[in-house]
Amino acid sequence: MSLSLSPQPSLSPAAPLRPLPPLPPLAMGRSAVAHLSGLLAAAFHQDALARWMVPDEQERAERLPGFFRAFVELSAAHGGVFTSPDGDAVLLFLPPGAVPDEARLAEAAAALGPYAPALHTIAALQDERHPHGPPHYYVSFAGVRADRQQGGLVSELVARVTARADAEGVGVYTEASSPGGEAASRRAGFERVGPEIVLPGGGPALRPMWRDAR
Numbered sequence: 001m002s003l004s005l006s007p008q009p010s011l012s013p014a015a016p017l018r019p020l021p022p023l024p025p026l027a028m029g030r031s032a033v034a035h036l037s038g039l040l041a042a043a044f045h046q047d048a049l050a051r052w053m054v055p056d057e058q059e060r061a062e063r064l065p066g067f068f069r070a071f072v073e074l075s076a077a078h079g080g081v082f083t084s085p086d087g088d089a090v091l092l093f094l095p096p097g098a099v100p101d102e103a104r105l106a107e108a109a110a111a112l113g114p115y116a117p118a119l120h121t122i123a124a125l126q127d128e129r130h131p132h133g134p135p136h137y138y139v140s141f142a143g144v145r146a147d148r149q150q151g152g153l154v155s156e157l158v159a160r161v162t163a164r165a166d167a168e169g170v171g172v173y174t175e176a177s178s179p180g181g182e183a184a185s186r187r188a189g190f191e192r193v194g195p196e197i198v199l200p201g202g203g204p205a206l207r208p209m210w211r212d213a214r
Contacts, residue, residue, distance in 0.1 A: 020164065020168055023079025023080065024079050027076075028072070028073075028076050033073060035087060036072050036087075036090045037068040037069040037072050038068075039090055039144075039145060040072070040092075040143040041061070041064035041067070043144060044141075045061060048177060048178065048204035049122070049199075049206070052199055053112065053115055053122070054112065054115045054118075059115070063115065066110075066111030067108050067111040067112055067119075069107075070104045070107040070108035071092055071104070071108060071140060072090075072092065074101055074104035074105070077104075078094055078095055078098040079095065080093040080095060080098070083157070088144060088148045089144040089145070089148065089153035090141075090142065090143055091139065091141070091142040091157035092139070092140045092141045092142070093137055093138060093139045094137070095137055096135035097135060105123075121199065122199065126175065126206070129194060129197055130173070131173055131193075131210070135171075136170050136171040136172055136210075137161055137165050137170065137171075137172045137173070138172075138173050138174070139158065139161060139173070142158070158184075158185075158188045162211060165213055166213050170213055171211055171213055173208070173210050173211075174208075174209050175208050176207040176209055181207075182207050185211075188211065189211045190209035190210060191209065191211070192207060192208065192209060193208050196208075
C-alpha cells in the first residue's frame, strides 16, 4: 500500500528571498565532539533503526558513540551542527550542495565493525529515495538528553534550519525513524513524500519527509 501523500510536496526550488552567507566549518574540540556523540548515542540507543543495525544491547552501547562521532565531524565540516545553549540537544544537517566526506562515512562503518553491512544496506536504500534534483537542507540526526525530552529543544533547532531554508528559498529533507519523529516533523511543516523505506528481513521503516520553502 502506498503511503505517499496526495498531492505530494512539490520538491521544486523556490526563488531565493535573500542571499545568506554560507555556514562556516565548525572547529569543534575533542571533548565537544565526544559529548555530542554520546548524546546522540544515548538518544538513539533504543531507536528501531539502531536496534536493527546492532541488535546486541552491549555492542550497541559500545559502538554507537564512534558511529555518531563520524557524523558529528562530517556535519561540522559543513557548519551543520546546531545545539541548545546548555548542550542538552543537538541537530546534525548538511546544507544545499554539501558532499559527504567518504572518509567520514568509512569511519562510521568502521565504528560498527561486523555490523557495517547493515549500515551499507540502509545507506543504499536512503540514496535511492533521496531527492537529488532541487537544492535542499538535509537533516540527518537529532537527539536530546532523556530528562529534557518534550521540552521543545529539538523543535527549536529544527526551526533554525527551516528559517534558514526559507530565507534561501530551498526545501528541507529528512527521514523519520519513528512515529514520534514523524509527528515532530509534521509540526515543523514537513509532509510525507513517497512510500516508506522498509529495511529487509522484517526490519523497521524510515519515513521520507519534505518541507517546501515558505
